[in-house]
Amino acid sequence: MEARAIISLRGLLFVVLRMKAQTCFLLALFCVIGALTHGLPNPEICNLDGAEGRCPGREPPYEGWYFDSRYGFCGPFKWDVCGGNRNHFENCTSCMQFCTRSEGGGLEDCIQRGYILDLPNMQQYVYSTRKKVNGCLYV
Structure with missing residues (x-):
């Protein structure tokens, strides 16, 4: 079970590292927007x-x-x-x-x-x- 988790994490890291710069920027931007607006009143x-x-x-x-x-x-x-x-x-x-x-x-x-x-x-x-x-x- 632990070996599968490590392989999954390595696979995820590989995918993230292979992403283009624009995609990484957009993903980071969405994460920042989500963090800033989390918990705000509607x-x-x-x-x-x-x-x-x-x-x-x-x-x-x-x-x-x-x-x-x-x-x-x-x-x-x-x-x-x-x-x-x-x-x-x-x-x-x-x-x-x-x-x-x-x-x-x-x-x-x-x-x-x-x-x-x-x-x-x-x-x-x-x-x-x-x-x-x-x-x-x-x-």
């Missing part, structure tokens, strides 16, 4: 307002979550599947993971500031006061 969706999208005469059936780009956190809103826009998520965690940077800020920043997640109930608590805070949009 501005297309995450910069949209949190539109409720209510149907006339219907009560919203559940609490959705939207990303508030002004504050960099997610907040709750009532949504009943009529209208609205694509800036809506099922829960706080999926909203934060989609719309925030993976390194520093976002969900990790909430935890570092003293907020913890109660995942089954999707509620947040403050360590110092143990006060329940609805949503991810902190004051």
Whole structure:
């Protein structure tokens, strides 16, 4: 098994070394672009307002979550599947993971500031006061 892995690595190295300079440059360029944009928020969706999208005469059936780009956190809103826009998520965690940077800020920043997640109930608590805070949009 180890010998096959070494042969595979040697074969890959041979292929890379035989590539033309232009191909290597393009490959390196794509790698750099991917590294620079990894973890960035999706501005297309995450910069949209949190539109409720209510149907006339219907009560919203559940609490959705939207990303508030002004504050960099997610907040709750009532949504009943009529209208609205694509800036809506099922829960706080999926909203934060989609719309925030993976390194520093976002969900990790909430935890570092003293907020913890109660995942089954999707509620947040403050360590110092143990006060329940609805949503991810902190004051």
